[in-house]
Amino acid sequence: MAITDLFKQCGFKIQLKDGKHIEMFVQEANIPGITLGQMDIGWQAMKDKRTGDSIEYNDFTLTIILDEDLKVYKEIYNSLILAHNPDTNTLEVQDNLFDGYFYLLTNKNNIQHTLHLFDAWIKNIDDIQLTHTSSEDEQITVTMTICYNYFLFE
Numbered sequence: 001m002a003i004t005d006l007f008k009q010c011g012f013k014i015q016l017k018d019g020k021h022i023e024m025f026v027q028e029a030n031i032p033g034i035t036l037g038q039m040d041i042g043w044q045a046m047k048d049k050r051t052g053d054s055i056e057y058n059d060f061t062l063t064i065i066l067d068e069d070l071k072v073y074k075e076i077y078n079s080l081i082l083a084h085n086p087d088t089n090t091l092e093v094q095d096n097l098f099d100g101y102f103y104l105l106t107n108k109n110n111i112q113h114t115l116h117l118f119d120a121w122i123k124n125i126d127d128i129q130l131t132h133t134s135s136e137d138e139q140i141t142v143t144m145t146i147c148y149n150y151f152l153f154e
Contacts, residue, residue: 011105014062016120017098024072027141028063029102031115032151060100060117060146065139066128073142076125096121100146113153120148 012029016022037052064072079096100117126143 011107011109013103013105015101015103017101022072022075024062025065025067026062027065027139028061030058030061031102031104032060033058057148057150059123060102060120060148060151062144062146063141064144065141073125073128076122076144079122080125100148115151116154117146117148117151120146123147 012026014024014026014029016024035056035058037054037056039050039052041048041050066073097119098121100120102115102117103111104113104115106112123145125145128140128142130140
């Protein structure tokens with residue numbers, strides 16, 4: 001009987017390529033879910049269900065560990081703010097699209113799978129919670145949500 005290596009829950013890294021190349025210490029991430037739409041077809045006294053004609057990808061969510069200089073937070077903040085053109089009061093979102101690569105690693109930290117996010121953009125970055133009651137060793141994190149058109153496993 002062959003023994004299969006189990007999927008390692010904590011082996012991953014992220015790379016966002018938008019001209020600046022943002023590097024982050026990621027504490028948590030998700031492999032996004034997919035929903036295939038459905039059609040309800042009415043027929044006499046019952047509804048019949050059929051496969052729909054659309055597919056929807058769930059958002060890609062990252063929990064990022066922050067450094068003392070808030071470097072990653074400031075880069076993301078600047079990216080979101082720079083999308084806003086104060087002269088025309090419009091968002092220039094097209095300039096902020098990038099490709100993202102989420103690498104899943106083996107037990108030996110080699111890349112096993114690559115999740116390629118196409119035409120991605122940063123949807124939001126959550127609040128940074130600060131408190132006096134946490135220990136000094138506790139890491140400060142922030143959650144970021146990335147939307148994209150589609151992804152492929154490479």
